[in-house]
Amino acid sequence: MSKRRRRLRGTGERWVGLPHWLMNSPAFRSLPGDAVKLLLAVWQRHNGINNGEISYSCREAAEIGLARSQAARMFDILIERGFLVIGRGSTFNNKKLSRTWRLTAEKRGDEKATKDFMRWQPETTNGTSKFFPSPTGGTHSPTGGTMAPKLPATVPWVGLYGRKRPLQ
Numbered sequence: 001m002s003k004r005r006r007r008l009r010g011t012g013e014r015w016v017g018l019p020h021w022l023m024n025s026p027a028f029r030s031l032p033g034d035a036v037k038l039l040l041a042v043w044q045r046h047n048g049i050n051n052g053e054i055s056y057s058c059r060e061a062a063e064i065g066l067a068r069s070q071a072a073r074m075f076d077i078l079i080e081r082g083f084l085v086i087g088r089g090s091t092f093n094n095k096k097l098s099r100t101w102r103l104t105a106e107k108r109g110d111e112k113a114t115k116d117f118m119r120w121q122p123e124t125t126n127g128t129s130k131f132f133p134s135p136t137g138g139t140h141s142p143t144g145g146t147m148a149p150k151l152p153a154t155v156p157w158v159g160l161y162g163r164k165r166p167l168q
Contacts, residue, residue, distance in 0.1 A: 016043045022105060027081040027117040035074040037064055039083055042101055051108040052087040057098035082116030 022028055031039070041064050042056045061071035078084040087100035102108060104116045 014044075014047070016040060016046075022117075025118055025120075026122055027083070027120040030122060031077065031081065031083075032074070034066055034070060035077045038066065038071060038074045039078055042084065043103060046103055046106060051106045052100065052102040054087070054101045054103070055098050056101060057090075060098075080120075082118075082120050085114075085116070 028036075038061060041061070042054055045054045045056060058066075058068040058071040058075070061068070061074075066074065075084065079086070082104055085102045085104060087102045088097070090097055090099045104114045107113045
């Protein structure tokens with residue numbers, strides 16, 4: 001082991017490193033800023049051996065400036081996109097235990113990282129993505145308000161009674 005590596009290991013300083021392939025994934029690029037903030041806060045609690053046992057609640061998200069309802073929505077987005085998996089759920093009867101989380105980008109024990117977010121694809125409508133704008137036009141927004149692009153009519157409108165009965 002080199003001196004530099006020993007020196008860094010001895011400082012006890014922890015950090016979160018995001019690889020470029022993760023940041024360039026469609027799932028990460030489509031995340032709202034609050035979801036990224038929450039993901040980093042959960043990841044900050046990962047110490048290398050506690051994946052699947054990382055405790056983080058919506059109430060604790062107030063420390064990073066998120067309201068409980070907002071944090072709950074961001075957790076739902078992170079689960080839906082494949083960045084987090086619930087390790088242990090919390091119940092109404094057992095309020096003292098918060099949910100535990102597993103980061104899919106990190107290994108868990110001897111298991112490899114599942115990287116579920118790499119399989120996530122944005123929803124498409126008419127061949128255009130909801131999260132990534134189409135080069136042919138139309139206005140698309142990740143927060144809603146999708147407007148379909150205007151396409152030329154290819155078949156003229158005939159109307160209800162414009163055609164005669166087909167030949168028999």
